[in-house]
Amino acid sequence: xxxxxxxxxxxxxxxxxxxxxxxxxxxxxxxxxxxxxxxxxxxxxxxxxxxxxxxxxxxxxxxxxxxxxxxxxxxxxxxxxxxxxxxxxxxxxxxxxxxxxxxxxxxxxxxxxxxxxxxxxxxxxxxxxxxxxxxxxxxxxxxxxxxxxxxxxxxxxxxxxxxxxxxxxxxxxxxxxxxxxxxxxxxxxxxxxxxxxxxxxxxxxxxxxxxxxxxxxxxxxxxxxxxxxxxxxxxxxxxxxxxxxxxxxxxxxxxxxxxxxxxxxxxxxxxxxxxxxxxxxx
Amino acid sequence: xxxxxxxxxxxxxxxxxxxxxxxxxxxxxxxxxxxxxxxxxxxxxxxxxxxxxxxxxxxxxxxxxxxxxxxxxxxxxxxxxxxxxxxxxxxxxxxxxxxxxxxxxxxxxxxxxxxxxxxxxxxxxxxxxxxxxxxxxxxxxxxxxxxxxxxxxxxxxxxxxxxxxxxxxxxxxxxxxxxxxxxxxxxxxxxxxxxxxxxxxxxxxxxxxxxxxxxxxxxxxxxxxxxxxxxxxxxxxxx
Numbered sequence: 001x002x003x004x005x006x007x008x009x010x011x012x013x014x015x016x017x018x019x020x021x022x023x024x025x026x027x028x029x030x031x032x033x034x035x036x037x038x039x040x041x042x043x044x045x046x047x048x049x050x051x052x053x054x055x056x057x058x059x060x061x062x063x064x065x066x067x068x069x070x071x072x073x074x075x076x077x078x079x080x081x082x083x084x085x086x087x088x089x090x091x092x093x094x095x096x097x098x099x100x101x102x103x104x105x106x107x108x109x110x111x112x113x114x115x116x117x118x119x120x121x122x123x124x125x126x127x128x129x130x131x132x133x134x135x136x137x138x139x140x141x142x143x144x145x146x147x148x149x150x151x152x153x154x155x156x157x158x159x160x161x162x163x164x165x166x167x168x169x170x171x172x173x174x175x176x177x178x179x180x181x182x183x184x185x186x187x188x189x190x191x192x193x194x195x196x197x198x199x200x201x202x203x204x205x206x207x208x209x210x211x212x213x214x215x216x217x218x219x220x221x222x223x224x225x226x227x228x229x230x231x232x233x234x235x236x237x238x239x240x241x242x243x244x245x246x247x248x249x250x251x252x253x254x255x256x257x258x259x260x261x262x263x264x265x266x267x268x269x270x271x272x273x274x275x276x277x278x279x280x281x282x
Numbered sequence: 283x284x285x286x287x288x289x290x291x292x293x294x295x296x297x298x299x300x301x302x303x304x305x306x307x308x309x310x311x312x313x314x315x316x317x318x319x320x321x322x323x324x325x326x327x328x329x330x331x332x333x334x335x336x337x338x339x340x341x342x343x344x345x346x347x348x349x350x351x352x353x354x355x356x357x358x359x360x361x362x363x364x365x366x367x368x369x370x371x372x373x374x375x376x377x378x379x380x381x382x383x384x385x386x387x388x389x390x391x392x393x394x395x396x397x398x399x400x401x402x403x404x405x406x407x408x409x410x411x412x413x414x415x416x417x418x419x420x421x422x423x424x425x426x427x428x429x430x431x432x433x434x435x436x437x438x439x440x441x442x443x444x445x446x447x448x449x450x451x452x453x454x455x456x457x458x459x460x461x462x463x464x465x466x467x468x469x470x471x472x473x474x475x476x477x478x479x480x481x482x483x484x485x486x487x488x489x490x491x492x493x494x495x496x497x498x499x500x501x502x503x504x505x506x507x508x509x510x511x512x513x514x515x516x517x518x519x520x521x
Binding site: 078080088089090134138166167168171172182183186187188190222224225226227228229230231232233234277 | 334422426435452
């Protein structure tokens with residue numbers, strides 16, 4: 001009996017030693033954006049200094065400022081992220097997290113972290129990934145393929161408008177995109193906190209970028225953790241660009257799409273079938 | 283004694299292979315059946331106003347209510363999931379898909395039970411778009427749109443978890459995916475009755491789960507082909 005116990009304790013001592021030495025660094029402790037490698041150990045003091053106030057020391061969105069903030073800070077322990085290049089239900093890429101941190105989140109308390117160097121931000125990405133075991137057991141999703149954007153035409157805008165009706169985007173975003181659809185007031189996020197759909201008439205930046213490509217990505221990947229679903233199974237890539245072109249006409253901006261739309265509308269407004277159940281659309 | 287033991291091992295082995303191959307109940311197996319009831323006063327279910335979705339509202343002749351606590355005559359409790367939580371030697375997931383329907387802006391069934399890796403098919407039978415938003419925490423949380431006439435969504439869950447499901451477009455829509463490691467499970471009907479079949483002889487822990495009243499467990503020993511009777515009584519809280 002005794003020799004056996006001795007042998008067992010030797011084995012456990014050896015494994016403890018292996019664990020302590022950390023022979024193979026876990027991938028979750030690192031982040032890679034372009035040619036910059038970030039390290040969680042370097043990200044930790046930065047996180048404590050700049051992020052923990054809202055996101056909490058443990059990444060659980062319970063920092064001391066969180067109670068005053070709406071929308072609430074991201075809870076990194078869930079590893080659910082809005083702005084991704086990857087399909088719904090998958091982890092974002094390091095680049096996605098880096099971009100989100102760099103861009104900030106418009107209409108929220110999350111600023112653009114440009115004062116931090118790119119290397120700092122990649123270190124922070126590495127550290128953020130230590131808060132959920134999902135980064136150890138899973139890999140980021142494969143970014144969706146976005147075909148080159150075709151030129152906007154009145155045909156593409158009109159087809160996009162049909163999709164806006166058919167996919168029932170107006171149920172939340174409203175017939176004219178004012179964020180006032182019939183379901184808008186009841187929307188909640190994955191923590192049951194109220195959340196508002198994007199109001200296109202505000203003309204503000206989108207949650208995940210400013211370009212047409214960003215807009216394409218938003219509705220094809222969905223904003224995980226929010227009511228905004230992915231339409232990747234329902235909208236073909238060519239059709240998705242048509243929807244992008246229509247959505248641009250809903251913003252009070254001088255975009256090429258808006259110019260095409262206004263010119264057409266001047267002589268064809270009467271031909272339009274209204275959007276929504278009884279037609280309160282434009 | 284020894285011979286009997288060997289015979290039982292053999293039976294368990296046969297049962298295991300039969301389950302693995304077809305997922306069908308083995309010839310030599312027992313069962314647990316019983317009834318789930320409540321004491322006290324259960325909460326009144328709230329009526330659902332579907333006026334904002336006329337295509338769904340017109341599918342219901344009588345007003346639809348929420349389904350958090352479904353009761354029947356004799357204090358019966360429906361939509362209670364009863365399953366083997368310990369003692370199941372395990373079996374591969376059945377290949378038959380679990381079907382989950384969105385019909386009349388309701389989830390049918392309200393609680394869908396499946397095994398880890400078992401196929402799940404989600405249908406939209408309505409003349410309106412739905413978005414399926416399983417609020418998973420252990421498994422990946424995803425959110426997919428399913429417009430009118432869209433094909434079913436095929437998916438699986440890889441880890442055991444009780445996942446609340448909601449549709450953000452129709453905030454009253456609320457259901458559950460119960461992902462279990464066992465294939466031995468049952469959901470009570472409005473009469474509160476259940477039957478967990480195909481159990482090889484052995485010691486088991488049986489768990490009953492009700493979404494608002496929590497869980498209860500009982501230890502059960504099955505020998506031969508007997509059917510043990512096990513009842514559960516939940517204490518109802520009005521809110």
